[in-house]
Amino acid sequence: MFGIGDFAALGRVSVRMLRHYDAIGLIRPARVDEFSGYRYYTAAQLPLLNRVIALKDLGFTLQQVQVLIDEKVDPGELRGMLRLRRAQLAEEMAAGTARLALVDARLRMIETEGHMDTGDVILKNIPAVRVAELSAPASSYDGPDITTALSPLYPQLIERLESGGVTISGPPMAYYLPDPHGPGDESITVHAAFPITGDVPADPGFQVVDLPAVERAATLLHHGPMSEAFRTGQLIANWIDDSGYQTVGSGYAREIYLDCPMDDLSKWITEMQVAVAPVT
Numbered sequence: 001m002f003g004i005g006d007f008a009a010l011g012r013v014s015v016r017m018l019r020h021y022d023a024i025g026l027i028r029p030a031r032v033d034e035f036s037g038y039r040y041y042t043a044a045q046l047p048l049l050n051r052v053i054a055l056k057d058l059g060f061t062l063q064q065v066q067v068l069i070d071e072k073v074d075p076g077e078l079r080g081m082l083r084l085r086r087a088q089l090a091e092e093m094a095a096g097t098a099r100l101a102l103v104d105a106r107l108r109m110i111e112t113e114g115h116m117d118t119g120d121v122i123l124k125n126i127p128a129v130r131v132a133e134l135s136a137p138a139s140s141y142d143g144p145d146i147t148t149a150l151s152p153l154y155p156q157l158i159e160r161l162e163s164g165g166v167t168i169s170g171p172p173m174a175y176y177l178p179d180p181h182g183p184g185d186e187s188i189t190v191h192a193a194f195p196i197t198g199d200v201p202a203d204p205g206f207q208v209v210d211l212p213a214v215e216r217a218a219t220l221l222h223h224g225p226m227s228e229a230f231r232t233g234q235l236i237a238n239w240i241d242d243s244g245y246q247t248v249g250s251g252y253a254r255e256i257y258l259d260c261p262m263d264d265l266s267k268w269i270t271e272m273q274v275a276v277a278p279v280t
Contacts, residue, residue: 001030007041011049026052026066054078058085120221121239126214126254126273129170132161132206133193137179140186141252143227150174153192160205161194170195172260175211176252188252217254217273218245225265226255229272236274248275 008015021027022039027048029039048069055065058081134157138149154172161168172194179187193209200208218240222232233253240247256271 001040001042004029004039004041007045010043011046011053013049013053021052024062024066026062026069051078054082058082121236122219123216123243123276124219126217126275128213129195129211130197131173131193131209131211132157132166132196132200132204133191133209134206135189135191137182138176138188138190139182139184141176141188143229146176146190147227150190150192153190157192157194157206161196164201164204166196166200166204167198168194169197172257173255174257175254176250178250214273214275216245216276218243218276219271219273221258222270222272223268225268226270227265229253229255229270232270232272236272240274240276244279245276246279248277 002010004015004018008018011018018027018039018041022029027045030042030045031040032038033040051069052065055068055078056062060068134153136149136153138145172192174193175191177189177191179189182188191209196208218236220232220236220239222229236253251274253272253274256273257268258271259267259269261267
């Protein structure tokens with residue numbers, strides 16, 4: 001048998017926690033000295049302790065843990081529950097890491113306010129282009145909302161283009177339009193597209209759209225992940241304001257993904273294009 005301190009050390013829990021588990025009847029000591037009141041545990045109680053800790057980590061209250069223990073949840077069910085919880089925690093960590101990266105990017109923008117170099121913005125004509133596209137709704141123009149809606153569309157579109165024998169004639173692109181019928185005031189429709197040439201089979205599983213020429217567009221290369229595209233968007237906005245132009249249409253930037261290695265988002269190169277016209 002082990003004293004409460006040794007058992008706590010073996011189970012990687014605190015003595016205080018074991019005392020609490022005893023008080024609520026969750027894990028009773030194997031023996032209590034009748035004179036000193038000292039608690040003793042056995043190695044055979046460690047599996048029960050492991051289950052209690054695992055169920056707590058799943059988010060169950062101690063009262064719920066007691067019910068599950070009494071119902072004798074089998075190891076297979078517990079493993080499944082733990083795998084699900086692990087996946088949820090991994091997703092939360094990834095989301096937290098992404099949010100931290102955005103905070104850092106916003107902080108860098110704040111630190112460079114008043115020192116933004118807009119000299120690399122180029123005003124140019126964008127010729128008309130025929131594209132194959134898939135679209136999806138997004139709740140807002142916020143980065144995570146766009147990524148969630150847009151990312152799944154490209155592999156689907158590539159598969160359908162290859163299946164139909166359609167020739168892709170340029171890099172992937174995306175554009176955005178307001179969605180007046182969406183669930184919220186900020187709802188938009190995201191469009192994932194590839195420029196194409198040649199014939200398209202009947203019922204290809206995607207839309208063919210002729211995007212009209214843009215007489216003037218303020219363009220700038222964005223280097224890095226699209227989660228930080230707001231940095232480049234703000235540079236374009238400053239250039240538009242300083243140069244006597246105004247946005248045309250929705251004001252959303254069209255994005256041309258010139259180089260997008262999937263194994264390193266920091267090496268992405270994206271041309272951002274915003275339609276503009278002189279202020280009248």
